[in-house]
Amino acid sequence: MERSPTLAASDVSPSVQQEVARLAGMPEVRAAFGRFRFEEPQFAQWQVEVSRLSAPPFGESNRAQWLADRFRELGLTDVHIDEVGNVFGLRPGYGRTVVSLSAHIDTVFPATTPLNIRQQGTRLYGPGVSDNAAGIVAMLAVASVLGSSRIPHASPFVFIGNVGEEGEGDLRGMRHVFQTPRWRDSIAHSVIIDGAGSDTVVSEALGSRRFEIIARGPGGHSWSDFGAPNPIIVLARAIQALSETPVPASPKTTFNIGVIRGGTSVNSIPESASMRVDLRSTSMAEIDRLERALRIALDHAVDAENLPAAPRGTRKHQIVQCEVVEIGNRPAGELAPASRLLKVIRAVDAQLGNTAQVQRASTDANIPLSLGREAIAIGGGGTGGGAHTLQEWFDCQGRDLGLKRILLTMLALSGVAE
Ligand SMILES: [Zn+2]
Numbered sequence: 001m002e003r004s005p006t007l008a009a010s011d012v013s014p015s016v017q018q019e020v021a022r023l024a025g026m027p028e029v030r031a032a033f034g035r036f037r038f039e040e041p042q043f044a045q046w047q048v049e050v051s052r053l054s055a056p057p058f059g060e061s062n063r064a065q066w067l068a069d070r071f072r073e074l075g076l077t078d079v080h081i082d083e084v085g086n087v088f089g090l091r092p093g094y095g096r097t098v099v100s101l102s103a104h105i106d107t108v109f110p111a112t113t114p115l116n117i118r119q120q121g122t123r124l125y126g127p128g129v130s131d132n133a134a135g136i137v138a139m140l141a142v143a144s145v146l147g148s149s150r151i152p153h154a155s156p157f158v159f160i161g162n163v164g165e166e167g168e169g170d171l172r173g174m175r176h177v178f179q180t181p182r183w184r185d186s187i188a189h190s191v192i193i194d195g196a197g198s199d200t201v202v203s204e205a206l207g208s209r210r211f212e213i214i215a216r217g218p219g220g221h222s223w224s225d226f227g228a229p230n231p232i233i234v235l236a237r238a239i240q241a242l243s244e245t246p247v248p249a250s251p252k253t254t255f256n257i258g259v260i261r262g263g264t265s266v267n268s269i270p271e272s273a274s275m276r277v278d279l280r281s282t283s284m285a286e287i288d289r290l291e292r293a294l295r296i297a298l299d300h301a302v303d304a305e306n307l308p309a310a311p312r313g314t315r316k317h318q319i320v321q322c323e324v325v326e327i328g329n330r331p332a333g334e335l336a337p338a339s340r341l342l343k344v345i346r347a348v349d350a351q352l353g354n355t356a357q358v359q360r361a362s363t364d365a366n367i368p369l370s371l372g373r374e375a376i377a378i379g380g381g382g383t384g385g386g387a388h389t390l391q392e393w394f395d396c397q398g399r400d401l402g403l404k405r406i407l408l409t410m411l412a413l414s415g416v417a418e
Pocket of ligand 1: 104131132165194195
């Protein structure tokens with residue numbers, strides 16, 4: 001993630017600040033703040049339970065069922081799971097527009113990963129405890145105190161546990177939410193909870209494009225067919241060329257070859273090899289440029305490998321070819337500095353004495369932001385680390401700060417009568 005300067009207190013809008021201060025002083029809101037501390041054992045319990053349910057991309061249904069049950073227990077209405085697996089629950093209100101609070105329910109871990117989740121004091125350990133069990137729990141915590149504290153908010157809230165944020169999921173859950181007329185036409189503000197922490201605001205959507213590249217050739221025996229083109233060598237040549245492609249520091253632009261596969265045995269010329277490439281930038285133009293560099297590198301690598309083999313046999317059996325399949329495309333976007341959502345989160349942070357930095361990242365917020373809607377991604381409180389590793393951890397201490405931040409933001413966006 002790329003960090004920009006800390007939000008300046010001078011950017012806070014006085015009227016929004018006053019409104020947030022009024023909300024924070026309401027007896028119902030203060031009672032809700034108290035419940036965030038009081039109910040922590042329940043939050044940790046939920047976090048352990050949900051982390052023990054595997055949720056690889058395209059395999060989130062157990063978690064979706066679990067979350068729908070929790071939504072019902074907490075008194076949300078119209079609880080349902082849509083055709084791609086997103087879970088919805090509502091708190092009714094008034095007016096045409098809706099404020100959404102969402103957390104992705106998928107993890108990066110394959111279904112076979114042992115989910116050895118353990119709790120030691122205030123700390124939880126295990127894959128997914130922070131990203132995004134912390135987000136799911138924050139969403140449940142807010143739904144829980146809204147149910148018990150009777151705060152008279154105006155706009156309805158929709159709570160969404162969405163699928164498909166990580167990796168191959170390619171934001172499919174959030175994409176589907178914003179393709180569904182009911183939500184596309186009503187969600188005015190999206191608050192997205194991703195991971196732990198209270199010290200960041202993702203308001204700039206990092207774009208990315210991902211490819212699976214498959215090189216195929218005739219294959220053969222390493223001795224008797226020597227000279228036949230080798231798909232692994234094609235990929236190796238292309239990787240070499242791509243790795244030498246200059247990228248600007250600003251706008252920050254990166255590439256990664258994250259997976260490489262191919263071949264069957266040491267004495268066989270492989271019939272195929274594949275790799276997965278991730279291109280990222282805050283500028284769509286730089287992503288386009290890198291994609292062109294990648295395609296040129298592949299063309300040259302194929303030409304170089306096919307050339308010596310051509311005279312030896314029929315071309316049909318002697319050439320290697322590359323197929324480029326796009327497996328991910330996340331649009332870039334940015335929250336306007338004058339947007340209501342940015343004013344609100346700044347005022348909330350000032351009210352809570354919290355310091356946060358604006359970040360640019362690839363999250364579910366990419367979808368609403370790329371459509372010109374107001375969206376931010378923030379953490380679910382507490383602290384965490386080791387995301388996307390088996391050593392992932394989460395510390396519940398100070399979780400209530402993150403929860404207060406989310407609740408105040410939701411209430412300010414919704415409007416609460418005096
Ligand atoms: Zn996440």
